[in-house]
Amino acid sequence: MWKFLLPFAAFVALVVLFAFGLNPSRDIHALPSPLIGKPAPAFTLTDLLEPSRPVSNETLKGQVYVLNVFATWCVPCREEHAALLAISQQHVVPIIGLNWKDQRESAKQWLAQLGNPYQAVAFDGDGRAAIDWGVYGAPETYLVDGQGRVIFKFISPMTQQEWDREFMPRIAAARRGGA
Amino acid sequence: MSRPAARLPVITAMLAFVLLGFMGGAAFPAAVEGVDANGQLEDHALQTRFERIASELRCLVCQNETIADSNADLAVDLRQQVREMLIAGKSDDAIFDFMTNRYGEFVRFKPPLELKTAFIWGAPFIMLLLGGFIVYRVVRHRSGMPVDDEPATGPGTN
Numbered sequence: 001m002w003k004f005l006l007p008f009a010a011f012v013a014l015v016v017l018f019a020f021g022l023n024p025s026r027d028i029h030a031l032p033s034p035l036i037g038k039p040a041p042a043f044t045l046t047d048l049l050e051p052s053r054p055v056s057n058e059t060l061k062g063q064v065y066v067l068n069v070f071a072t073w074c075v076p077c078r079e080e081h082a083a084l085l086a087i088s089q090q091h092v093v094p095i096i097g098l099n100w101k102d103q104r105e106s107a108k109q110w111l112a113q114l115g116n117p118y119q120a121v122a123f124d125g126d127g128r129a130a131i132d133w134g135v136y137g138a139p140e141t142y143l144v145d146g147q148g149r150v151i152f153k154f155i156s157p158m159t160q161q162e163w164d165r166e167f168m169p170r171i172a173a174a175r176r177g178g179a
Numbered sequence: 180m181s182r183p184a185a186r187l188p189v190i191t192a193m194l195a196f197v198l199l200g201f202m203g204g205a206a207f208p209a210a211v212e213g214v215d216a217n218g219q220l221e222d223h224a225l226q227t228r229f230e231r232i233a234s235e236l237r238c239l240v241c242q243n244e245t246i247a248d249s250n251a252d253l254a255v256d257l258r259q260q261v262r263e264m265l266i267a268g269k270s271d272d273a274i275f276d277f278m279t280n281r282y283g284e285f286v287r288f289k290p291p292l293e294l295k296t297a298f299i300w301g302a303p304f305i306m307l308l309l310g311g312f313i314v315y316r317v318v319r320h321r322s323g324m325p326v327d328d329e330p331a332t333g334p335g336t337n
Contacts, residue, residue, distance in 0.1 A: 031239070034283040101252060127256045134281040136239035136253055 033134055033153040040144045041132035048099050048107055048121035055122040064174045065094045067142040071102040072110045074138040080157035081114050087163050088117035093171055097121035100130045100138055143167060145174040225265050232261055232274055237288045245288050
């Protein structure tokens with residue numbers, strides 16, 4: 001009995017392991033954010049377009065908002081830009097930009113050329129705010145709820161489909177929860 | 180006749196070269212790894228702690244490297260962060276907590292021994308015990324079998 005059962009159990013265990021481990025749709029480089037459910041790290045930086053004006057996420061308290069990390073050196077950021085523009089035109093939530101380790105001039109030029117989907121862009125030239133948010137690549141997009149908690153982190157170029165699938169239900173749930 | 184004598188300096192030089200290589204590697208590991216692109220910390224004890232901490236934090240961009248080994252932009256920034264926290268008098272634990280709170284447990288290149296990570300640390304020993312047990316079973320099983328070195332009996336055996 002054992003002679004049959006033991007190899008069979010080992011085989012089943014391997015199948016389960018491989019089904020998880022070799023699943024092609026699992027991104028092995030994607031890391032779960034420890035920030036989920038925690039208060040969004042506060043930042044006060046300067047406005048990309050108007051360096052004399054501070055941009056802080058404190059002023060957004062009580063609102064559901066999206067923080068999008070981008071840079072002009074980031075190729076996939078350019079790829080998602082059109083989708084971000086379209087999404088911003090749907091006026092669902094404010095989209096705040098975090099311009100990560102970039103040159104102010106090139107970022108300004110980029111927005112002037114491609115259009116500006118952001119309600120405000122915080123300029124994080126030395127990447128300190130990004131470290132607080134656990135940013136390790138760009139683009140990254142965070143969703144913050146009305147209580148100021150990070151509820152979702154999205155780590156690939158935004159598309160309208162991903163927005164509808166991943167963000168819209170969470171925004172709706174956050175609004176129900178916050179009301 | 181004078182050949183062996185002529186060779187001696189060459190051999191000595193080669194030996195010295197190899198030895199120096201080893202010593203160089205041991206004496207200046209930082210220089211080899213490029214840890215200090217942003218400059219050494221003045222306090223020697225702090226610098227030692229810095230090198231140890233940096234070699235235990237994972238670079239999130241190139242995930243199989245430590246931030247001590249990596250030249251990714253983020254690794255440079257994180258090294259700077261570690262340096263500043265050391266200068267500010269933060270403890271090693273405070274620095275590891277700072278990183279873990281932002282990047283998750285994955286940032287620890289060498290996971291701390293906790294209940295959660297006990298399996299990772301214990302797995303090699305479990306494997307060793309399992310392998311030992313299998314060897315024991317096989318050996319015991321075989322020792323009960325008849326000796327297998329009698330000459331083949333007749334044609335057709337294979």
